[in-house]
Amino acid sequence: MEFSITTLALLVLTPLLVWRIYSRIKKQMQRQRSIGSRHYTGVLVFGAMILVPLTQLFDTPYNLAALLVGAGGGIGYAVWGLKLTRFEETPQGYFFTPPARLGLVMSMILVARLLYIGIEVYANQGKGIPTQQLTDSPLTMLCVGITAGYFGYYSAALLRWRRRVRKAIDQV
Template structure:
């Protein structure tokens, strides 16, 4: 006799599959050659700047939370500048391409995945039913620190990509090195 599966099991498996797919695509984007999009850097800058602002405002009542997100933002900016210096840039007849540092991309991806796994373990090992509200996201200093690092890295890196594109000479189809490769 077959045991009927609970509907929440299917929902959980669906969400898990979605999370794994998004993590895979994010990691792939952070370590491989990418075509420079006209829109993606602007979306990244606007969205993550807005999210950092919202979380900073939500953290104003707690000095340790505000310090965590501010510290994460400072570290993320430094990593974004460093990552941009490690990036290989190409201008080809097919378009503009860049290859981010694989080591930095993997490290940031592992930081993100590690925090997600930690929160899931925390959620599933907790006694009794758990209900987490959105406000609990900003109640963890470690989560705010990691979010600040990642968001500021993405924004700084996107600004670097836009600056690189702006500094290109039209019609030059030869590979162009970034400022660190000259």
């Protein structure tokens, strides 16, 4: 079995890429300031991650079901994650500490699937095998649904928490 220099580079750089993504996501799973615009962005981006593929999946029921089941599972995990989240209202502002392990798992599910697709595209390069669309695989749609459902619902819940705290402060 012969390896080209490109294949060897891919084998060496993939673990490095995974480590960098993991360490970057891990830094985001610590105590952080609650910023409303970030939460709105989260709702919009992760909502779009569900709605855009949804519009293409009406003719493939298995992929549609995988996306919807994944989104439902992600929302379920978000509800659980919110119970584990520590919320703080201080004079410096609003802060929250998300459950680090759960957030890392939800992020890395999608990262792992996208890396697999990238390696698959690289392995099939030059073989005349057509590249599948992202929405062609039920497993990919499940991963997208889980990740988008989790972070979209989590962002929406953070917005609701901020509104509730502000309303309580205004009433006092």
